[in-house]
Every structure is written in structure tokens, then in C-alpha cells.
Amino acid sequence: MHSRAHMLLEKEYLLLQKQPAWGIEAEPLRDDSLFEWMATIKGLKDTIWEGGVFAVNLKFDENFNNIPPSVRFHTVPFHPNIDMNTGQPCVDFLDDYSIWKESYSLLSILLAIQCLLSNPVLKNAVNQDACSILLETPDLYRQMVVDCVSASQRVLAGENLQADDAKVRFDKTEDGLVDKPITSQGRLAKVSFDEYLTTWSGIATSKAQANMKNPLLEAIKNNPKMQTAHFGLPLEELQQHMKKQLQEHNSLMYGNFTSKPDKKDSQDKKLDHINKMRKIYLPSRKIAPPPSTAQSEIGDPWEKDVDDLVEWTANLDEEELE
Incomplete structure (x- = not known):
């Protein structure tokens, strides 16, 4: 005979199937146990979280529904009320057993988390970085949420691909039904060693020899x-x-x-290089004009000054100087 918690979880499962809520799906991870679930929560429409799909792990024990389950985000969103390290959402009735009520259902838990995404509580936020960005630069917070939504969609696409690969189909043989994995043609294919070696040698960036074909x-x-x-x-x-x-x-x-x-070509290149360097770094010298005929006959003016200075020095009296 199953325990009380097990029967309550069976009831929750039937209610979710009969009365599904928009953007929320949940089911047990194993057929032989109902104490661990995986749920997906979509962001509400007309909010910045629209389009996001986040996986949530729920673990129950034999004390359900006297105490709430353990809830962790598997795809952790950037949110003031979600711990980035553990993925635990900050919901009062999940954190405080005194607030928890036995009337709370699994659907009510998931709906509360879905609403929490679009309505963060900034008081006592567990992700202070997200809280600060939301208060100081709302545009940056919006962009980070958009990136988070896109990342959740890529994660979901990867999980769906793995789920498709895990599906089986049954082929009828003489010995009976045999399960055969479904694989997408073109995704996996056998390649001969010669073909692999030819392809690798063609795209390799390093060669054993310079003249290798x-x-x-x-x-x-x-x-x-x-x-x-x-x-x-x-x-x-x-x-x-x-x-x-x-x-x-x-x-x-x-x-x-x-x-x-x-x-010869090497020398010409060197001389050409030297001439270029001279033009760049050596200042151009101005050539003085040739002296006129009158100046040539008279001589430069400074020559007469030198002659006068020599004559004055020769006429100095040594005794008076002493």
C-alpha cells in the first residue's frame, strides 16, 4: 500500500492532466516513483520574460504535504529572487514552513514561481547583482533578461534533440518485436578510414613536409x-x-x-633605402649664392675688422698694461 504522500502526488498528477495551466508542464522523472518531478515554466506573455522556458526540479518526501517540496531551477534565470549558485527561488511559503499551508498544490507552487519571474521582490533579494542592475540600469537588466530567455530556448532545443535521439521504435522480426533507436539520417554516418584521412589531410594546417601534396x-x-x-x-x-x-x-x-x-639588386635596394631615410630625417641645406664681383675685389667686411684688431693689439704699451 502506498503512503499518504504518494497518493497525494498521484492526485496532483491527475489534476495537472485534467486542468493544465498555460505555460506550465510537470511530470515525474520516473514511473516507479513520484517523489521527484521535472517541470517547465514559460515566461508570461506581454512581459520581458515572454518566450523563456525554464526547467524546474521538485523533490518531495514522505512528509508532503505537511512541508513544501524542495524546488530548484535547472535552467537558472538571472533574477533578483533566484540564487544563481543553487537555483533556489526565494518564495516565502517555500522557505518558511510556518507559512506553508496544506491547501497549496503543486500547480499553485509553479504558478507562484511563474508570476515571480515578472514581478521580482527587491526586498531581501538573494541575487544582489540582479537587484542593483534592475534599480540602477533597467535597460541593461532588460537586455540581460532577453539574453537569458534566448539561452533558455537554446537549452530547451538541445534537450529536445537528446530526447528525440532517446526515442525507440519497434521493428517486427521473426523473433518478435525488437526496439530500434531512431537516428536522424545525416547526423550520424560511418566514415571509412581512408576517407577520414583524406579529409583530415586536406584541411590540416600543418604539414609534415613543405612539398607534401x-x-x-x-x-x-x-x-x-x-x-x-x-x-x-x-x-x-x-x-x-x-x-x-x-x-x-x-x-x-x-x-x-x-x-x-x-x-647588384641588393645594393641598389640598400642605396634607395638610404636616400629615402636621408630625405626624411636630414634637414635640407641651403646653398649660399656666389659672391658678386664687387665683394670679390673688396673682400669680406670681417677681414677689415680683423686687420684693425691686430694693428691695435700691436700698438699696446706693455708697461701701462702692467
């Missing part, structure tokens, strides 16, 4: 139809492009050791 490009060269389909170039032009790219790649990776540079 690319098997994918070789296949294209040997098949004009593939070459035309992928590149739209004639075979000769394609080979020229490939040869040029290979030479550039080898010169960058290994250096160009095939030919020595011409000595």
Missing part, C-alpha cells in the same frame, strides 16, 4: 567537374593559383631558399 586538391585537379563546380575556373588557371599560393605559403613558413638574391 594535398589529397583534396589532387582530387579536384583530377576531376574537372569538381574543379568547375567548386571554383568555376579552368584547370590551367586553377593550377597557377594553387602554385602561387603554395609558393607564398612556403616563403612565409620556411623562407625562400631556392634562389640567391642578385648582389
Whole structure:
């Protein structure tokens, strides 16, 4: 005979199936036990949480419904009243057993959490970062909620994909019904080792030798139809492009050791470089104009001053100086 808590949970399950609420789904994780559930809660329409789908884990014990269940978000939203580390929502009747009432049902718990998303309580918030952003920069909070909604949709899509892979179908054989996993064609396929090696060698960025051939490009060269389909170039032009790219790649990776540079070209390049540096860094010198004929005959003015200074020095009396 089942316990009282088990029978109450059976009743809750039947009520959810008969009277479903918008945006809320819940079911036990195991067929042989009703004490652990997984629920999904959608954000309310005409709110910033619209479009979000959040998974919630509920754990009951034998004392239900004298005490509330343990509730944790599996897809944790960025919200002032939801702990980012544990995923526990801050709901008064879930945290305080004295407030909990036996009349509260599983649906009422999920509805309260659904309303909490769009109506945060900023007093005693468990996520202080979300609370501060909501108060100081509401636009940033709105954007973070939008990102959170998008992330929940991606998580849901991934879980649905795993659920589809886990489904089975039954094929009839001589020995009876045999379950056969359903797989999506094109998602999983067997590949031979030769095909794998050819593909890997074609896309690998490192080569064992510089002159190592690319098997994918070789296949294209040997098949004009593939070459035309992928590149739209004639075979000769394609080979020229490939040869040029290979030479550039080898010169960058290994250096160009095939030919020595011409000595004269190297010197010309150096001289050209030096001339350019001179023009940039050395100031231009102004060439003085040639002296006129009159100046050439008279001489520079400073020469006469020098002669006068020498003559005055020679006429000085040594005794008077002493």
C-alpha cells in the first residue's frame, strides 16, 4: 500500500492532466516513483520574460504535504529572487514552513514561481547583482533578461534533440518485436578510414613536409567537374593559383631558399633605402649664392675688422698694461 504522500502526488498528477495551466508542464522523472518531478515554466506573455522556458526540479518526501517540496531551477534565470549558485527561488511559503499551508498544490507552487519571474521582490533579494542592475540600469537588466530567455530556448532545443535521439521504435522480426533507436539520417554516418584521412589531410594546417601534396586538391585537379563546380575556373588557371599560393605559403613558413638574391639588386635596394631615410630625417641645406664681383675685389667686411684688431693689439704699451 502506498503512503499518504504518494497518493497525494498521484492526485496532483491527475489534476495537472485534467486542468493544465498555460505555460506550465510537470511530470515525474520516473514511473516507479513520484517523489521527484521535472517541470517547465514559460515566461508570461506581454512581459520581458515572454518566450523563456525554464526547467524546474521538485523533490518531495514522505512528509508532503505537511512541508513544501524542495524546488530548484535547472535552467537558472538571472533574477533578483533566484540564487544563481543553487537555483533556489526565494518564495516565502517555500522557505518558511510556518507559512506553508496544506491547501497549496503543486500547480499553485509553479504558478507562484511563474508570476515571480515578472514581478521580482527587491526586498531581501538573494541575487544582489540582479537587484542593483534592475534599480540602477533597467535597460541593461532588460537586455540581460532577453539574453537569458534566448539561452533558455537554446537549452530547451538541445534537450529536445537528446530526447528525440532517446526515442525507440519497434521493428517486427521473426523473433518478435525488437526496439530500434531512431537516428536522424545525416547526423550520424560511418566514415571509412581512408576517407577520414583524406579529409583530415586536406584541411590540416600543418604539414609534415613543405612539398607534401594535398589529397583534396589532387582530387579536384583530377576531376574537372569538381574543379568547375567548386571554383568555376579552368584547370590551367586553377593550377597557377594553387602554385602561387603554395609558393607564398612556403616563403612565409620556411623562407625562400631556392634562389640567391642578385648582389647588384641588393645594393641598389640598400642605396634607395638610404636616400629615402636621408630625405626624411636630414634637414635640407641651403646653398649660399656666389659672391658678386664687387665683394670679390673688396673682400669680406670681417677681414677689415680683423686687420684693425691686430694693428691695435700691436700698438699696446706693455708697461701701462702692467
